[in-house]
Amino acid sequence: MNKWAYILFTRVPVENKVKTRLQSLLSGEEAARVQQKMLQDSLKKFERLNEFGIDLYLAYSDEGDPNHLLSLLPKNAHAFQQQGETIGQRMNDAIKTVFAKNYEKVVLTGSDIPNLDTAIIQSAFHQMREIVFGPSLDGGYYLVGCTQSIDLTPIFETDISWGKNNVLNETLQYLPDFDIVLLPALQDIDYPDDLKLMRHELKKENHFLRYWLEENRGLLE
Template identity: 35%
Template sequence: MNKPKRRAIILFAKDPVCGRVKTRLASLLDEETTLKLYLHFLTAGLSLLESVQGADRFIAVAPPLTSEYFQSNPRLAAFAIFTQEGDDLGQRMRQAFAQCFEDGYERVVIVGADSPSLPVEYVQRALDSDQALTLGPAVDGGYYLIGMGPQRVEIFENVHWGTGSVLSDTGANARREGVEVELLPVWYDVDRPEDLRFLKTHMELSRDSKESAQTLLKFLETLEL
């Protein structure tokens, strides 16, 4: 019998501190409301990871950690939490992948906390894949998910992080490495006011039955968007 390969799913998140999360929503929401929104996003991210099958669950938190959220939340007992390391997102993801592979994982998937409506099926597909590189393209030109095997593909150099060319830059790096990219269906992040309005409309129409989705929708319906 083949031994099942060790798999890891990592949620990349920020410490929920007022004024330091979802700052591009400042023209629409005050800082306190934005923080409440981000806490809902974190809850959705936790629910997503809990729904995934056959993987160890991690949360990688961007420093500095000044709140008590990741220390005092009893729900996080099933998650291993570590601090992101690196000067930009690429360095931080590279380090997270490297640490997991060093620890013996054979498949690692990273998702962000910016896609609270992301279907678990997309994440499970990335975890189950045998492709060297899996990307979940986002409508803003980035990606909401990246999955890799232990081949240590160097794809994070010369990527213009935070711009609409992140996906294409990463794809160009993969081609130079001779690596075929597996693409998941397109999804969306929530960073700007128009993204938040779309999220509300989408959730109203889709009527996701998960508790975290219902709670988020109720919160969105209290906002003047």
Template identity: 25%
Template sequence: MAKVPRAGTTKTRLCPPLTPEQAADLYGALLEDTLDFVAGLPGIQPAIAVTPPEDAAYFRNRALDGMRLYPVEAGDVGEALDRSLTTALAEGHPKALAIHSDGPTFSPKVIAEAIEALEARDVVIGPCDDGGYYLIGLKRACEPLFRGIEWSTSRVTGQTLERAAGLGLGTYLLPGAMDVDTAEDLARLTAKLRDGSLDGLRRTRALLDGNLHDPSPLRS
């Protein structure tokens, strides 16, 4: 799930301490690291779901070999997720996973765990510690699952689990991971990259390394 990094519209909760331009640069690095991560996963068909659809041209130049492009017209996050997952399943894939583009703050083993879990469960969710989720997976399209969710709040995962239960769907929770939405998140990400507890994120690491001597991870 991706959008074009634009100053003033991406990662705005990081401003301050970052400028809008720095926040967009950070999201761009996280996005590129996410594309690299997905491209390296075995046994899957990678795709980029783009909202709004008119931004698809930006991603045509960035899609790595074999990546599909799903331009998605959607009114909110739930519609974007539903339409992207439904498109993948309609192409004949037995399972479909959607992940965020905040960089792979989880290991490839989590993807394998999600795929395996869908053998027995209907929905798999990777929760973030802010109450959202970094991954959701289905083996059958289920538009009602995404209705009535207060997107971009701490209630997303809880409400989705309640919704799934109400629909009679079996769920599986993956290990938690982090988003990078606030100054506190950015400080945690920087610390994890420094102490080696988080691998990968080559572009994000390089971007942050250039300014780690500053009080803020990126120069303001």
């Protein structure tokens, strides 16, 4: 076992359950397919993290059958089901679950950040002294991590308006006395305009999403 662990935090790609904000343009099936393609790219990109001293975990939701998703896992990856009522509670539980395995540092990200790569994940661990965040361009954050001595429960058990454009600023107000590192901002995929923008900015290693965007470019015109 390595000393560091990375959690890919995701919902199971179920039609009409995931990426519902994309459905102003896409069908429920198409939105779920976008989520699936992003997950496939992520698992492919991160399958060699263990070579850099980082163990890979998948924390998945409970709204659908996870078997297909689990079949995509690299052989050296681990998976467990999320627990909790709110997204904050679920993230908190996921981080605590992994820390219970005696890791020194844990980083968690969402699964809808196509240009997230292994270099950024490694940078999060190397720069982290107490807490690290990766800001998203919409005012939230795509990455959060901390050392074993830090308890992030105060930011996950609050009335923060998850999904709004001031999530990161609200979060930082609860952490005035910690050493916090901010990584470069990245675009996540919530709305059709995000997908349209990503067509021109997508990194080459995102093979599955790139193929979907090319095959369905008519949907995004």
